[in-house]
Amino acid sequence: MDRLSNTVRPYAWGSTTAIPELLGIAPTDEPQAEMWMGAHPGAPSRADRGRGAGEQPLHEIIATDPAAELGAATVEKFGPRLPFLLKLLAAGSPLSLQVHPDLAQAKEGYADEERRGVPIDAPERNYKDANHKPELICALTPFDGLCGFRAPEDAADLLAGLDVDSLKPYVDLLRAHPQEAALREVLTAVLAADPAEMAATVAETAVAAERLGGPYEPYVSIAHHYPGDPGVIAALLLNHVRLQPGEALFLGAGVPHAYLDGLGVEIMANSDNVLRCGLTPKHVDVPELLRIVRFETTEPSVLRPEASATGEELYETPIDEFRLSRYLLAPGAAPRDLTAPTPQILLCTAGTPRANDLELTPGTSVFVAAGEKAELSGDGTVFRATVVV
Structure with a gap:
């Protein structure tokens, strides 16, 4: 059994206090967003096996004898690497609105970008690996997020309630088409809108949301952090969910989501494939995004652990x-x-x-x-x- 030394990633959206408070250390006033535990080469955990070599990256330890470290059955099923990445995630402001590909889409996208010679660290690169990225977030504090599309009629009512003229065409589209077509057309229209016109729409939406409060409150914070970003309007199409400590949310392929605020334990398949919809200064590949998104109405399914006689409480996925x-x-x-x-x-x-x-x-x-x-x-x-x- 090896005690791990882990890296904390200082992403701009991270809380400055949540992870330090959990660790019992003084905050640095810098954002501390994610503490990674695992063998991802981007920030691997380190362990000291006590053989005079000091601390070594976990992925290098595993690579010396995968069968001994992972077990023969794990290597046979997943290959010679740790299949998951565990994190402490501390959101102090909203993360990007994003989706993840399924396994077939990831393999296809990765092979295509490799074939076209897109550098692995290029800002326009979508697929860093050929793996999918299902994930689970379990709240340690009250935790806010967005997950999956609202029913189009509910999204239409939410937008209409803001009484912003430039949102009315989206309201009409949401009410005029079947669910999948309505969601696809509106998201496409939002992401393809003229940037200056969209910035004005977002500004008006933010003012209206702040005035109305209630169900619009989560979107006030989003607009404050990402002024003019079309992702603010896209976020209104999604369900808002609040997890209480101990509750969890599973996110499968193609489901748009964003974490907004709170501290949680996150686990995911060992992948870094993200397609962004907005709420970010990073690259947004609209055609590829629209290929990956599942335009399905979903009700967020909050998971609570199932207890067993052994004392283990399992989050079923x-x-x-x-x-x-x-x-x-x-x-x-x-x-x-x-x-x-x-x-x-x-x-x-x-x-x-x-x-x-x-x-x-x-x-x-x-x-x-x-x-x-x-x-x-x-x-x-x-x-x-x-x-x-």
């Missing part, structure tokens, strides 16, 4: 690259045996539990190689990330 659960440990309770034939990362978010002989504190994480003994005891909350084989 339909994919195998990751499996997230948690343990709420009470003083004096019997130790929990987590030994498994798959790789695991354990993350403490509260209390001072013990993993084998290691004392954990909030924000501490450990990597457990496949088949290695793993036992939890003491008092606190521990999230467990592994795979399904």
Whole structure:
């Protein structure tokens, strides 16, 4: 069992206080957006195996003997790399409005950009790898986000309530067509609009939303952070959802979403493929985005963990690259045996539990190689990330 040293990514949208408060350290006044736990080469965790080599990147440790570190079944199913990435995510302002491709789309898009010679670090590059990126966010604090399209008639009512003249054509489109066509036409029209005209529409929308409050409140903050961005109007097409601590949201391929505010534990397939719709200064590839988005009305399905007799509380998802659960440990309770034939990362978010002989504190994480003994005891909350084989 290896205690991990992890990198915190200072993205501009990150909270300046949430991760430091969890870790019990002083804030630096700089945004601290994501703490990565895993073997993604962009910011791999590091571990010291005690062999005189000091700390080594986790992906290099795994590469020396994938079968021993990951287990034969994991390597056979997913290849010789850790299939998931675990994060602490702290949003202090809205993230970009985005979607992720499915596996077939990712393979096709990656191969196409490779064939065309688009540099992997080019700002216009959409596909950094050939993998899909389903993800799950579990709230540690009240957590706000946008997820999936509203029913067109509901989106039309929301837009109409703002009483902004330049939004009325979108209202008419939403009410005049079948659901998929209505959502596609309006999103396409928003993203293709004249930038100056759209900036004026966003400004009027922000003023109206601030005056009305209520269901418009989340969009006031979005407009404040991204003045003139067409993503502000696109965001009004999506469902607003608020998670309470312990609740989670699963995001599959093609579902537009954005995180707005809060601290959570996020887990995803080990990929960096993102198609952006707005709320960002980064590249927006409208034709490719429209190919990937699923224009389906969805009601956000809030997940609550399913408890088992072993004390494990599982967040059930339909994919195998990751499996997230948690343990709420009470003083004096019997130790929990987590030994498994798959790789695991354990993350403490509260209390001072013990993993084998290691004392954990909030924000501490450990990597457990496949088949290695793993036992939890003491008092606190521990999230467990592994795979399904």
